[in-house]
Amino acid sequence: MTSIDRTDLRARYQEERDKRLRPEGNAQYLEPTGKFAHFLDDPYTEVVPREPLEDEVTVAVIGAGFAGLVTGARLKEAGVEDVRLIDGGGDVGGTWYWNRYPGAMCDTAAMIYLPLLEETGHMPSQKYTMAPEIFGHAQRIATTFDLYDNALFSAQVTALDWDETTHRWIISTNRGDKIRAQFVTMGTGPLHRPKLPGVPGIDSFEGHCFHTSRWDYEYTGGDPSGMPLTKLADKRVGIIGTGATSVQCIPHLARDAQELFVFQRTPSSIDVRNNLAIDPVEFAALGEGWQQEWAINFATLQTGGFTDVDLVKDGWTDIAQRIRDRVVAEMSVPGVEFGPETVQRAFDESDDEKMDEIRARVDALVNDPATAEHLKPWYRQLCKRPCFHDEYLQAYNEPGAHLIDTAGLGVERIDATGVWVAGEHYELDCLIFASGFEVGTEHARRAGFETTGRNGEALSEHWAEGMTTLHGINVHGFPNLFIVGPNQGANLISNITHNLVEAGTTVAATIAHAAACGAETVEVTEQAEQAWIDLLDGTGTSIFGNLDCTPGYYNNEGKPMGRRERLGASGYPAGPVAYFAYIDNWRSNGEFAGLEFLGPAQDHADPPNETTN
Numbered sequence: 188m189t190s191i192d193r194t195d196l197r198a199r200y201q202e203e204r205d206k207r208l209r210p211e212g213n214a215q216y217l218e219p220t221g222k223f224a225h226f227l228d229d230p231y232t233e234v235v236p237r238e239p240l241e242d243e244v245t246v247a248v249i250g251a252g253f254a255g256l257v258t259g260a261r262l263k264e265a266g267v268e269d270v271r272l273i274d275g276g277g278d279v280g281g282t283w284y285w286n287r288y289p290g291a292m293c294d295t296a297a298m299i300y301l302p303l304l305e306e307t308g309h310m311p312s313q314k315y316t317m318a319p320e321i322f323g324h325a326q327r328i329a330t331t332f333d334l335y336d337n338a339l340f341s342a343q344v345t346a347l348d349w350d351e352t353t354h355r356w357i358i359s360t361n362r363g364d365k366i367r368a369q370f371v372t373m374g375t376g377p378l379h380r381p382k383l384p385g386v387p388g389i390d391s392f393e394g395h396c397f398h399t400s401r402w403d404y405e406y407t408g409g410d411p412s413g414m415p416l417t418k419l420a421d422k423r424v425g426i427i428g429t430g431a432t433s434v435q436c437i438p439h440l441a442r443d444a445q446e447l448f449v450f451q452r453t454p455s456s457i458d459v460r461n462n463l464a465i466d467p468v469e470f471a472a473l474g475e476g477w478q479q480e481w482a483i484n485f486a487t488l489q490t491g492g493f494t495d496v497d498l499v500k501d502g503w504t505d506i507a508q509r510i511r512d513r514v515v516a517e518m519s520v521p522g523v524e525f526g527p528e529t530v531q532r533a534f535d536e537s538d539d540e541k542m543d544e545i546r547a548r549v550d551a552l553v554n555d556p557a558t559a560e561h562l563k564p565w566y567r568q569l570c571k572r573p574c575f576h577d578e579y580l581q582a583y584n585e586p587g588a589h590l591i592d593t594a595g596l597g598v599e600r601i602d603a604t605g606v607w608v609a610g611e612h613y614e615l616d617c618l619i620f621a622s623g624f625e626v627g628t629e630h631a632r633r634a635g636f637e638t639t640g641r642n643g644e645a646l647s648e649h650w651a652e653g654m655t656t657l658h659g660i661n662v663h664g665f666p667n668l669f670i671v672g673p674n675q676g677a678n679l680i681s682n683i684t685h686n687l688v689e690a691g692t693t694v695a696a697t698i699a700h701a702a703a704c705g706a707e708t709v710e711v712t713e714q715a716e717q718a719w720i721d722l723l724d725g726t727g728t729s730i731f732g733n734l735d736c737t738p739g740y741y742n743n744e745g746k747p748m749g750r751r752e753r754l755g756a757s758g759y760p761a762g763p764v765a766y767f768a769y770i771d772n773w774r775s776n777g778e779f780a781g782l783e784f785l786g787p788a789q790d791h792a793d794p795p796n797e798t799t800n
Contacts, residue, residue, distance in 0.1 A: 193539060203565040204737045206595030207453060217383040219398070222390045226381055226398045231287070232277020234341045239363030244337065245269035246698060247358055247368035249344055251334075252281015254374025254671040254687045256325060257302050260332040261695035267702065271366070272334055273358065275343035275635070279334070280325040281374075283318055287411040288402040290435035291318035294575055295682045296499045298465075299482045302684045307331045310470045314463045314501075315575075319411050339364070347371065347638040349665065354707050354787075356667065369707070370698050374671035374687070375635070384427055384622045388601040396618040399432045406617065409443070416443035423614060424448070425606055427598060428621030429455055434574045436621070441582035448589050448613050450606060452597045453571070453737055456545050456564040458502040460575040482685050486763050489681045491530075502575050503681050506568060509537035538567045552580040561592035570736030572680075640665035653754035657719045657781050658770060660690060661711035669694040675723060677766040678758025689767055696774040697782065706784035715781030723757040724750070 219226035246262055248255040251274035262270050276284045293300045297311035304311070307327050312320060329335050339360075346359040350367075358366040381398045383389065397403045404410055408418035416439060424444040426433060429451045440447045481498045488497055488504040493511055497504050513533035517523050546563040553559035562580065564571075583590055591608050593599075599607040605614040638646040641664045649655070649664060656662050659675030671694060673679060673686035701709050759766035773780065 193535070196539060199565050200567070200737075201735065203595065204735065207737055217385050217389070219381055219383055223383060223398075226383075226401055228401070229275070229277055229341065230401055230403070231284070232341060234277075237362070239365070240339065241365045243355070243367040243369075244271045245368070246271070246370045246372065247356065247366060248272045248372045248374065249347070249358070250274060250281060250374035250671075251276065251279040251325075251329075251338065251340070252283070252374060253302055253325065253684050254281070254691065255279075255372070256328045256332075256334065257684075257688050258372050258374060258669075258671050258691035258694050259334045260303060260306065260328055261691045262698065263332045263334070265695045265699035267695065267698055270334065270337065271368075272329070272338040272340075273342055273344060273360070273366075274338075274340055277341050278326065279329045279338075280322045283322045283325055285400045286318060286432075287322075287404075288318075288399045288432065288436045289409055289411070289413060289416065289439035291411070291432075292316060292435060293321060294431060294572075295503065295684075296485075296501050297321075299478065299485050299499060299682055300684055302688050303328055303331075304478050305475075310467065311465050313465060315460060317411075317413070339366075344636045346636055347373075349640045349668075351641060354666070370667045370669065370701075370709075372669040372671055372691075372694055373638075374691075381620075382622055383620055384598065386427075386598045386601050391603050392601050392605075392615075392618055393603040394605075394616050394618060396620065398620045398622070399428075399436060407443075409439070413439070416440065419444040419617070421445050422616040424617045424619065425450060425613060425615040426619040426621050427606075428623065429453070430621065430623055431455070431572055431574050432623065433621040434576050434579045437588075438576075438578040438582040440619075441585040441588040444587060446587040446589065447585075448591050448606070448615065449583075450591050450593060450598050450608065451561070452593050452595060454562050454564045455571065455574045456542070456566075456568050457548070457562075457579055458505075458541075458545055458568075458573060458575045459548070460502075460577045462577070482682065482688075483764060483767065485682060486677075486679055486685060486767070490679070490762050490764065492762075492764060502573060506537055506541050509540065510534050513537060538569075541568050542566075549580055552584075554584045558583050558590050561590055566737040638665065638668070640668070653751040655716055655720050655754070657711040657716050658690075658693065658773075660693060661709075661716070661782065663711050663713045663716045666708040666710040669697070673758070674755060675719070675757055676759065676770070677763035678756070679763040685763075685767075689770055693770055693774045697779060700777075700779060701784055704784055705786050707787045708783075708785045710783050710785075711781055712783055719781070720754065722760065724754065 246267060246269065248259050248270060251272040255272055256279060259270050259272060272279065278284055292315050294315065296314050297316040301311055301316070301321065301324050309324060309327060342360040342362045342364060344358055345361050348357045350357055355367045355369060356371045358368060358371070381400050395406055406418060407416040409416040420443065422444055423446045424440055425448040426437065426440065427450045429449060434455055434457065437449060484494055484498045485504060487494050488507045491507050491510060497508060510533045513536060514529055517529055517533065518525055523529065542564065549559045549562045553562060562583070582588055591613065593608050599609065605612055606618065640646065640649070644664055646665065649662065654675060656670065656675050659672060660669050662668060671687055671690045673683060676690060677686050679686055697709060759769065
């Protein structure tokens with residue numbers, strides 16, 4: 188690609204970005220309230236009436252997705268037996284309990300995405316496993332580590348309050364439960380609460396509608412295993428959203444609906460998936476510790492590092508290897524010195540090359556030239572979460588499938604019988620919202636409850652100017668509380684579960700140490716927390732937040748990031764791999780620098796300050 192071509196390409200990227208900018212940012216989305224409040228209900232498990240529970244546990248784990256499961260598993264391994272999972276769903280699984288839409292599968296390779304494979308002795312069936320198998324693996328973890336024994340399901344936490352007198356957390360639920368816990372871990376997930384597009388008239392539609400995270404198989408027919416959606420054979424179906432969820436379910440809708448109308452604001456980047464069955468012989472030959480080796484290998488390559496071999500071999504690592512190879516080639520030229528400009532030049536050239544290939548793939552697979560043109564992404568690959576699929580683009584070759592491109596403006600309005608785009612009305616029997624989950628909103632809103640710490644301070648108030656923690660896990664003023672997630676830690680968004688395993692392992696080590704030394708409370712000192720925030724502040728969200736990207740949840744919907752947004756999406760400045768090495772050393776050396784462990788007889792009101800490494 189010549190420099191003139193690249194200049195023109197940048198101009199096209201900017202033009203497409205500007206079309207999609209909206210001043211309200213995240214506020215453009217709606218909470219599922221009123222007519223849509225049932226989108227938060229559980230359609231899969233009947234809620235059986237019971238008496239409210241009032242008891243005490245050592246560790247309450249709020250959230251039974253992979254964050255809660257790996258934390259519970261590591262706690263059991265560390266000798267902490269009195270562990271209770273609490274979840275609003277009817278079983279473990281989190282995202283993979285709720286997401287049962289047709290075609291749902293992981294988009295990070297299962298060998299590194301599914302946690303605790305070695306510990307549970309499980310071999311994934313495919314490189315990218317389907318949702319029922321992932322849900323089954325969540326259940327396998329719970330069974331292997333006896334996490335079902337004391338679990339509490341179909342119970343949504345409504346409040347979490349610290350009792351300074353007893354040094355216990357009081358957990359209230361919508362079932363009237365009052366549970367006391369010495370320690371609480373929160374793994375409510377970064378993508379947890381469904382959101383709806385803020386389209387005028389959205390509540391006026393009189394046809395059938397649902398959110399993809401609550402797929403209505405009673406209406407559509409079929410099941411999560413991929414059986415045909417037979418009840419859509421005479422239906423005109425519309426779907427709003429073309430992100431990772433739509434990419435997976437649209438092939439099924441296009442195949443089975445009488446007509447399908449896909450309302451697109453921004454096309455996704457669709458790379459080759461090339462799913463393959465896992466070879467049992469090769470799997471059996473993997474040595475002890477293989478999953479950690481594979482996870483670090485993936486994280487190293489995906490974040491621009493160097494390794495001798497690519498163990499995972501997927502689209503996430505492909506562009507990173509291209510950048511690396513270009514840097515190596517440039518460094519072989521006499522007089523060329525390694526530096527930020529060399530890396531940036533390699534990144535630009537590699538990304539342009541990759542996106543050219545992705546756009547060319549659209550032309551190769553989509554029969555109608557006009558439809559193909561609208562499906563081409565005009566932005567850098569990592570501006571939005573990359574998608575990998577081998578049937579999505581071909582779905583638009585189905586005779587009943589119609590791509591309704593909105594030229595970046597989104598749906599104009601919705602009325603009783605359908606959807607309006609650019610003055611044209613599309614009559615529908617069913618409208619499906621594939622609008623994703625809340626990102627960047629207040630923590631209490633996403634979690635579904637408020638957390639109140641020492642002196643009656645709410646966590647939402649404590650974080651009013653931005654998230655503040657040590658390692659993304661401990662919060663000053665909130666003793667014995669542990670947060671399990673990616674933010675302010677590794678922040679490796681290409682493989683979320685790697686973050687969760689490391690965080691859960693850290694939490695378990697900390698709680699086990701507290702038990703060993705007879706501590707009643709554990710809390711990060713104010714000075715240690717501030718030192719960690721000073722380290723993170725100003726680092727942004729790695730390259731994603733710094734690119735001039737089309738709006739999306741990676742870049743705060745295109746709105747400039749203030750300090751609050753930066754802190755909420757920040758990660759270790761040296762990168763995920765360096766963080767994983769740092770946190771392993773931190774929890775293994777026995778010092779737990781920055782944390783204060785206090786026994787029953789010590790003053791808990793104002794623990795002394797100390798710095799962290």
